Amino acid sequence: MSQNASPSKVSAKVGTFKHAMYAHKWLYIMIIPGVIYMIIFSYLPMGGLIMAFQDFSPYNGDTMLGAFVHSPFAGLSIFRKFFTGPDFIQVLTNTLSISIANLVFYFPAPIILALLLNEIKNVAFKKTAQTMVYIPHFISMVIVAALTAQLFSTTDGLVHHWLVGIFGRNHAPDIMSNPKLFVSMIVGQSMWKETGYGTIIFLAALSGVDVQLYEAAEVDGANRWQKMWHITLPAIRSTIVIMLILRVGTILNTGYEQIFLMQNSMNRGVSDVFDTYIYTKGVVNGNYSLATAAGLFKSLVSMIMVLGANKLAKMFGESGFY
Structure with missing residues (x-):
């Protein structure tokens, strides 16, 4: 049967x-x-990931396919060269420094801003505030880099002149060339440009919170802070967890364009990250195999981080990403 x-x-x-x-x-x-x-x-x-396992050269064949076919197989020697190279530890340290700083300071910023916007009762003011904080997202990173250079220029920068007035000419920090301030500058740019736009997801989650829960809390004598802590945050916790998993998955991806635009000879020691390393080795120096190995390493680490973060979220009782 x-x-x-x-x-x-x-x-x-x-x-x-x-x-x-x-x-x-x-x-x-x-x-x-x-x-x-x-x-x-x-x-x-x-x-093209096969290049990570080949001593690839585009001149090994008449066509690109021929170059793949005739390039000698190198096994894991390219990865060995990448991991034991003089730049690996520095690039890894710089990348993690920027990513962890973004995770600590930039990731919570949209959540906090969404909670603040959610507390605004005046509809007209709320819409105006939302529009104003969304605008920086649509500004090109090239424009953001130019504005940063103009504001913090040691010759005619407005912010630098304010810093001179506060700390004195000999003690005013040079934001653009001081390596110790590079990470702070990158995180500050990201927060200014993307915090407002990042609130869209959290505001959408907040719109689904049952109003009756707030009314019941008011009857019980809860103030605004208590309602936010015991009702609002638990209601959007699953959304926060999913966004955190996605953020952890990009821990080795700091963004090529922003780093490249803010990089100079004074801060190169702390601004060389995997994205700029891949560009330099692959496009500038023509070492396609090494650049592909570095890119594949980034992808594998991202996959492991996403799977690990998702597993950890489920262990703590959350639904996770999948």
Whole structure:
């Protein structure tokens, strides 16, 4: 009986799938451009990861495919060269310094701002404030870097002149060239540019909080702080956990454009991160195998961090990312 029932179940599932495909055919048609984009720009380039295991040179063949075929296999020697190289420890330290600082200071900023915006009762003022804090997200990082250089310039920078007035000319910090202040500058830029836009997800989560919970808390005599701590934060805890998992997964990804624009000869010792290292080795020096190995290492670490953070979240009773 079970053998006779099995084909019928399969055919029923196939029929259900076909019915769902037909019922939602326009939705599937709409995702075709996105699927094609992902295949072309995300999955097909993954074939180039073979360079991490080759002594690759584009001159080993008449075509790019020929270069892949005729480049000698190097095994794990490229990774050994990468891990034992003189730059690995410095690049890893610089990357983790910026990522951990972003995790400690930048990650909570949208949550705090969303909680503050949620407490505003004046609708017109709230919408105006939201619009104002969203604007920096749409400013190009090139413009942000130019504004930073202009404000903190030691010759005519407005903020630098304020610092001179506070600390004196001999003790005023040089934000642009002091290596000790580079991480603070990068985190400050990120917070100014992305904090407002990052509140969108948390404000959406806050909109789903049951109003009756606040009303019941008021009857019990709870003040605003107590309602925020015992109702609002627990209600968006799952959203915070998911965003934290995603943030932990990008711990080795500090963003190439921002670091490259703010990098100079004075702060290069603390500003060389994996993104700039890959660019320098791969594009500038033409060492494609080493750059690919570094990129693959970043991806593997990101995957491990996401899986580990998700597992840890489930251990503490959260739903996790999947």
